[in-house]
Amino acid sequence: MMNLLINIDVPELEPAIEFYCSAFQLTLNRMLDDDVAELTGASSTIYLLKKDAGSGFSKYSTAIRNYKRHWTPVHFDFVVDDIWQATERVVSAGANLEAECGEWRESKCITFSDPFGNGFCLIEFKNQTYS
Secondary structure (H helix, E strand, C coil), X not given: CCCCEEEEEEXXXXXXXXXXXXXXXXXXXXXXXXXXXXXXXXXXXXXEEECCCCCECCCCCCCECCCCCCCCCCCEEEECCCHHHHHHHHHHXXXXXXXXXXXXXXXXXXXXXCCCCCEEEEEEEXXXXXX
């Protein structure tokens, strides 16, 4: 089986660590250098990577990082037991609500962005996965 690691670019580590630990009940496992934080407590290890706003992300692209709300076709979903309790927790931690609760195939889903512009969803399944 392949191990999946999640890397999230953030402009500052301390507020990002505080947000992700508070919003998702993760734990700061360790710091790697001064610009990488390893968080545990989810099914995958999450790494917060300090990357300055305005910095380039590839020598092959002229695009630069910005931390306004950005869109990408890849995002992550946090599966929760109680979507309303989790919504309260992530919003209290600083998440931005972006869509009302939608229901599909016996699941509930709400879309948010973190304080740094990264999109994510909370999903509650009636069973263990989509029916």
